[in-house]
Amino acid sequence: MDNQSCASEFILLGLPSWTEKQSQYYALFLIMYLTTVLGNLLIILLIRLDSRLHTPMYFFLSHLALTDDSFSSVTAPKMLFNMQTQSQSISYAGCVTQVYFFLYFGCLDSLLLTSMAYDRYVAICHPLHYITIMSQSLCYMLVTVSWTLSCAGALSHTLLLIRLSFCGDNVVPHFFCDLSALLKLSSSDTTANDLAIFSVGMAGITVPFICILVSYGRIGATILKVPSTKGIFKALSTCGSHLTVVSLYYGSVIGLYFFPSANNSNDKDVIVTIMYTLVTPMLNPFIYSLRNRDMKGALGNLLHRTIFSP
Numbered sequence: 001m002d003n004q005s006c007a008s009e010f011i012l013l014g015l016p017s018w019t020e021k022q023s024q025y026y027a028l029f030l031i032m033y034l035t036t037v038l039g040n041l042l043i044i045l046l047i048r049l050d051s052r053l054h055t056p057m058y059f060f061l062s063h064l065a066l067t068d069d070s071f072s073s074v075t076a077p078k079m080l081f082n083m084q085t086q087s088q089s090i091s092y093a094g095c096v097t098q099v100y101f102f103l104y105f106g107c108l109d110s111l112l113l114t115s116m117a118y119d120r121y122v123a124i125c126h127p128l129h130y131i132t133i134m135s136q137s138l139c140y141m142l143v144t145v146s147w148t149l150s151c152a153g154a155l156s157h158t159l160l161l162i163r164l165s166f167c168g169d170n171v172v173p174h175f176f177c178d179l180s181a182l183l184k185l186s187s188s189d190t191t192a193n194d195l196a197i198f199s200v201g202m203a204g205i206t207v208p209f210i211c212i213l214v215s216y217g218r219i220g221a222t223i224l225k226v227p228s229t230k231g232i233f234k235a236l237s238t239c240g241s242h243l244t245v246v247s248l249y250y251g252s253v254i255g256l257y258f259f260p261s262a263n264n265s266n267d268k269d270v271i272v273t274i275m276y277t278l279v280t281p282m283l284n285p286f287i288y289s290l291r292n293r294d295m296k297g298a299l300g301n302l303l304h305r306t307i308f309s310p
Contacts, residue, residue: 008091009090009091010090010170010177012082012175013172013174014088014175015083029083033278036068036281037073040066040068041065042285043285044065047059047298049302050294056119056139060115060139061116063112063146067108071281072277072278072281074098074176076277090177096161096177099158100154100155100157100158101154104150104154106204107200107205110249111145111204113245117215121215124219156196163188164182164186164188164193172185174273175274216239241287241288248280249280252272252275
């Protein structure tokens with residue numbers, strides 16, 4: 001692999017336009033990362049301990065929380081380490097590993113959000129058959145398929161990446177090993193990689209997003225048929241948190257990949273990437289906790305048992 005790639009390490013430029021404020025941004029990103037990890041771990045703990053949360057919606061939410069923690073952990077620790085030590089290097093093996101897990105958990109996030117959208121569709125459009133349709137076996141199957149497809153997609157990109165040569169420039173204009181940035185540095189033919197990005201991107205991002213839009217289109221049509229205002233607000237509260245998370249995640253992805261900016265594009269890419277790798281995973285626990293009566297009840301019960309237990 002070393003003979004094929006030539007480069008033994010890459011140089012990550014990190015946050016080039018904010019170098020003079022490294023200490024402030026280090027503290028900010030450290031707080032954001034710790035909040036992300038602790039917040040999502042709290043969600044997993046609450047769902048695990050409270051039997052009232054042992055439902056399909058919270059089953060998917062626990063996997064989403066685990067994925068968000070993992071997704072942030074792919075890039076944030078290395079970025080924080082480089083900012084603290086003023087080191088910008090990452091080994092070739094570390095770079096390839098970072099690419100794999102970044103793609104893995106990024107795709108998994110998308111597929112889990114799709115499964116949650118289907119769950120909300122069944123809950124609102126087919127409430128009488130919800131328990132029958134969203135059986136335990138279906139939930140396990142949806143999660144297993146999501147993990148498997150994400151692994152296959154990330155592995156295909158990684159195998160195509162390690163066959164490339166990097167014998168020239170090894171400076172990556174990002175704070176992590178971004179796949180598109182690496183392809184621009186390669187001295188090999190990247191046609192197969194570009195084709196994989198298009199095909200896997202369609203399967204892992206575009207198709208799930210279309211499925212989510214279709215699910216919410218059906219949900220919207222069903223809500224419009226509800227005669228009472230109370231029923232409409234109940235339906236909206238059922239899927240409001242998920243819709244907020246979907247908007248944050250896909251809004252960032254669409255802004256990055258579908259509307260590239262001609263000027264200062266590197267700074268824009270860095271900002272948007274921080275948005276969906278750090279900000280969105282950090283906000284998810286607050287969105288699901290503050291707008292969810294069951295989660296707030298479970299948190300209250302946990303605090304009560306912790307404080308008043310003998």
